[in-house]
Amino acid sequence: MLITLTTTHHPATDLGYLLRKNPTRPQSFELTFGKAHVFYPEATSERCIAALLVEVDPVALVRNRRNPSGAGGALEQYVNDRPYAASSFLSVAIAEVFGSALSGSSKERPELVETPIPLQVVLAAVPSRGGEAFLHRLFEPLGYAITVTRLPLDETFPEWDESFCYRVELAATLPLRQLLSHLYVLVPVLDNDKHYWVGDDEVGKLMRRGEGWLAAHPEREIITRRYLKHQRSLVDDALAQITNGDEPPPDANAADHALEEDAIERPISLNEQRLGSVLSAMKASGASRVLDLGCGEGRLLQLLLKEKQFTEIIGMDVSHRALEIAGERLRLDRLPAMQKERIRILHGSLIYRDERLAGYDAAAVVEVIEHLDPPRRAAFERILFECARPATIVLTTPNSEYNVKWETLPAGKFRHRDHRFEWTRAEFQSWANTTAARAGYTARFLPVGPEDAVVGAPTQMAVFTRT
Numbered sequence: 001m002l003i004t005l006t007t008t009h010h011p012a013t014d015l016g017y018l019l020r021k022n023p024t025r026p027q028s029f030e031l032t033f034g035k036a037h038v039f040y041p042e043a044t045s046e047r048c049i050a051a052l053l054v055e056v057d058p059v060a061l062v063r064n065r066r067n068p069s070g071a072g073g074a075l076e077q078y079v080n081d082r083p084y085a086a087s088s089f090l091s092v093a094i095a096e097v098f099g100s101a102l103s104g105s106s107k108e109r110p111e112l113v114e115t116p117i118p119l120q121v122v123l124a125a126v127p128s129r130g131g132e133a134f135l136h137r138l139f140e141p142l143g144y145a146i147t148v149t150r151l152p153l154d155e156t157f158p159e160w161d162e163s164f165c166y167r168v169e170l171a172a173t174l175p176l177r178q179l180l181s182h183l184y185v186l187v188p189v190l191d192n193d194k195h196y197w198v199g200d201d202e203v204g205k206l207m208r209r210g211e212g213w214l215a216a217h218p219e220r221e222i223i224t225r226r227y228l229k230h231q232r233s234l235v236d237d238a239l240a241q242i243t244n245g246d247e248p249p250p251d252a253n254a255a256d257h258a259l260e261e262d263a264i265e266r267p268i269s270l271n272e273q274r275l276g277s278v279l280s281a282m283k284a285s286g287a288s289r290v291l292d293l294g295c296g297e298g299r300l301l302q303l304l305l306k307e308k309q310f311t312e313i314i315g316m317d318v319s320h321r322a323l324e325i326a327g328e329r330l331r332l333d334r335l336p337a338m339q340k341e342r343i344r345i346l347h348g349s350l351i352y353r354d355e356r357l358a359g360y361d362a363a364a365v366v367e368v369i370e371h372l373d374p375p376r377r378a379a380f381e382r383i384l385f386e387c388a389r390p391a392t393i394v395l396t397t398p399n400s401e402y403n404v405k406w407e408t409l410p411a412g413k414f415r416h417r418d419h420r421f422e423w424t425r426a427e428f429q430s431w432a433n434t435t436a437a438r439a440g441y442t443a444r445f446l447p448v449g450p451e452d453a454v455v456g457a458p459t460q461m462a463v464f465t466r467t
Contacts, residue, residue: 001086002124003183004041005050005176009117012048016040017109018176019050020100029097033057033195036093054093085125085165088188088195094180102184102209104177114175121170121179125151128166129192133352135168137219138186141351143378144170181209189226198229203238215242216373218351270449271299274459277448278364278394279303281463282310285392287361291316293350293384294368298326305330305343313343314360316350323347351379357388365395367459373420385439385464393441393464395432396448398422401455425456432462441466 007015016023023043029036034055042049095102104113128135132148139146147169172179185206188194206214206227214220220242228234278300282290288311292300295315304313317323323345327333330343348354350368357363363384372380384393400422403413414422423431429445436443441464447457 001054001090003052004122006120007117008047011045013043015048018101018106036097056089085127086123086187087191090187091184094184102180116173118173119179123168125165126168128190136353140379141218142375144172185209189223192226203234270458274448275300281394282362285362289360291360291363293363293365296322298329316346316348318349351376353387360390362392363390370397370419391466396459396461399456399460400424402458428460
C-alpha cells in the first residue's frame with residue numbers, strides 16, 4: 001500500500017524535519033506484519049514529496065494467526081487485498097514510522113508543529129465500505145478538497161467491473177500532525193475492519209487521535225462504531241466521552257432553535273424584517289429558480305411561494321422534524337397542482353456535495369452559518385460557492401456587536417446555545433470578502449433591523465453575486 005504527502009510550503013524540505021526522515025536517503029523499518037519504506041520522489045525548496053510504502057506479508061499473517069480457521073475461507077486467507085489497499089495496517093505503520101509527527105514533536109523545527117502548511121495526500125488504493133459518498137462525508141467536514149477515482153477490479157479484464165477501492169487525493173492547509181491524526185482514525189473506518197484485537201485501550205487511542213475534531217464531526221457516531229469494530233460497550237463509552245453527555249440530537253436543536261431566538265428578538269419583530277429583506281434581495285436578483293438552504297420550518301418558503309417570479313423553489317434542511325413542520329405550514333398535501341409543481345422540500349446537509357443543488361439562480365442561507373464550527377463551515381463554503389454555485393447568494397447572520405442591546409441576553413452569551421460563533425460586522429465582512437474573492441463572487445452588505453449608530457443593526461446580510 002502506498003501513500004504520498006506533498007507540500008509546497010517554503011522551504012518545502014521542512015517536511016523532512018516534521019517527519020524526522022532525511023529526504024536524501026531512503027529508509028526501511030521492520031513491522032510485525034511486514035516492512036515500511038520511506039523515500040522522497042522529489043525534494044526541493046519549492047516542492048517536497050514523501051512516500052510511505054508498506055509491504056504486508058499475507059502468508060506470514062496466516063502463519064502467525066492463532067485461529068486461522070475463523071478468518072474466512074482457506075483461499076481468502078492467502079488471496080486478499082491486504083498488501084495493496086489502505087487499512088489498519090497503514091494506521092499502525094503511520095504510528096510507528098511517523099510517530100513523532102503524529103504526536104506533534106519536532107526537535108529541529110518545533111515552531112512548525114502547529115503551523116498550517118499546504119498539504120496534498122494521495123492514497124493509491126482505499127477500500128470504502130460505503131462508496132464514494134462516504135469518502136466525501138468523512139473528509140469534507142474536516143476542510144479537505146477531495147478527488148476520488150474508482151479503481152477497476154483488473155484493468156486486463158474490464159468486464160469484471162469496478163472494485164470497492166478508490167484512489168483518493170486530499171488537499172488542505174493544516175498542521176501535519178492533524179492530517180496524520182485524521183488518516184490514522186479514518187482509514188480503518190473506511191475499511192470497516194481492523195487486523196488486531198480491539199480492546200479498552202482503543203477508546204483511549206480514539207480520544208487522543210480524535211482530539212480537537214471528532215466531537216464536532218457530523219459522522220462521529222459511525223466513525224466511533226467502525227473504529228471500535230461495533231463493540232457496543234466500547235462505542236457507548238467513547239461517545240459518552242466525546243459528547244460529555246450534554247449535546248442534544250440534531251432534531252432537538254432544530255425544534256427549539258426558532259423558539260429560543262424568537263424569545264430574544266421578538267420585541268422588534270426581527271425575524272419578519274429579516275425574511276422580508278432576504279425576499280427583497282432574491283426578487284431584485286431576477287432569479288426564477290431558487291434555493292432556501294437550511295429552510296427550517298418553512299417561513300421563507302411560504303413567502304417565496306406567494307411570488308409568481310419564482311417558478312421553482314427548493315427548501316432543504318438536515319432536520320426531519322423541521323421539514324415535517326414546513327410541509328404542514330405550506331400545506332403541501334393540499335396545494336393546487338400548479339403550485340405543488342413549483343416547490344419541493346429535501347432532506348440533506350449543507351456540508352456534503354449534493355448534485356440536487358446545482359444550477360439554480362439564487363440561494364438564501366438565513367441564520368445558518370453561525371451554527372457551523374470551522375471544519376463544517378469550510379465544507380459548507382465549498383458546497384455553496386464551488387459546487388452549488390448559484391448566480392446570487394443571500395446570507396444573513398447575527399451581528400454580535402448588537403447583543404448588548406438585548407436586555408434578556410447575559411453579557412458574553414450567544415443568542416442561541418447552538419451557535420458556534422457570532423461575528424462582528426468587521427469579522428463578517430472580512431470572511432465574506434475573502435470567500436467571494438476566492439470563489440469568483442463579489443459581496444455587498446446590508447443591515448437588517450433597527451440600526452444603532454454605535455453597534456449597527458441586529459442582523460447583517462451579504463448579497464454575493466457571481467462575477
